[in-house]
Amino acid sequence: MDFRQLEALVAVVDAGSFSKAGKALATAQSNISTRVKNLEAELGVSLIDRETMGPTPEGRSVLERARRILVEEESIGTDVKSMSETVQGDVSIGMIGTTGRWLIPHLLQAQREHYPNIYLRIIEGTNSALEPRLATGELNVAILSMPLLSDSFRYAELFDEDLVLVTPTKGKRAIMGDQVSLRDLTSLDLLLPLSGTPLRNEINEACELAHVRLTPRIEMDGIRTLASLCFDGEGYAVLPATAIPAHLKLGFRGIRISDLPPRRVALTLPPYGLPSTPTLAVYQLIKEIVARDTSLPSGLHRI
The missing domain is CATH 3.40.190.10 (Periplasmic binding protein-like II)
Structure with missing residues (x-):
């Protein structure tokens, strides 16, 4: 077993094919194929499913250790330079x-x-x-x-960061007051982070405790894009406090949500x-x- 065999295995899994792995490592596809085959022969198991190009169960075990070795190898050179x-x-x-x-x-x-x-x-x-x-x-x-x-x-x-309801500071859509509750949000056109993301999970957990169900108008995995939609008037967004850039703070503000804990x-x-x-x-x-x-x-x- 040598370093190049492990490098080839990782490259094939990450790239999704032998040919792409060869390009990533600046070598011929045949060299990549040979290195992986030699590693499989040495270990006596198949490491890559040739149909899906994903790792086999044995391959996943070897892959995890191979990644560790590659990270350590890169760190060796960096640390020597840093001495x-x-x-x-x-x-x-x-x-x-x-x-x-x-x-x-x-x-x-x-x-x-x-x-x-x-x-x-x-x-x-x-x-x-x-x-x-x-x-x-x-x-x-x-x-x-x-x-x-x-x-x-x-x-x-x-650090912890407050999660706030972003609203215009003036106009018919402006919400007054220093704080709202999750139940207050049920009547709003809401823009929320995508289900399954850490921030949305935190919002959902707070809603369960408050016995509230929020039905968003839009869900998106991207806080800054979600904020932009809010600033364009598409709805009210539940976002981290820092999602409002300084140049927009005259037109928008974040209202504290009393029963929504901060994110960490x-x-x-x-x-x-x-x-x-x-x-x-x-x-x-x-x-x-x-x-x-x-x-x-x-x-x-x-x-």
């Missing part, structure tokens, strides 16, 4: 969009001051888009909304492998930014 006077290397960060809007400027400033030789790749997305990429090691670290879809991730809780946001690592030195440096930077910054956006609460 010089300055920490250097690449770090890929996944971030839910509402948090990215206010956190990224702070992170970039801190990175320039403390770790100028770290190169950051920042990918914004939803939990459902980012979690699989974190699980495979494509992302080194991610800021995600709790609860996570998988309990295998390692994480540190960062966490800094998350892949489920296996030791983080590289640059990853640990960025991980600590993010924790320090949240812990020390006295100008956190309205609606955020340190834990």
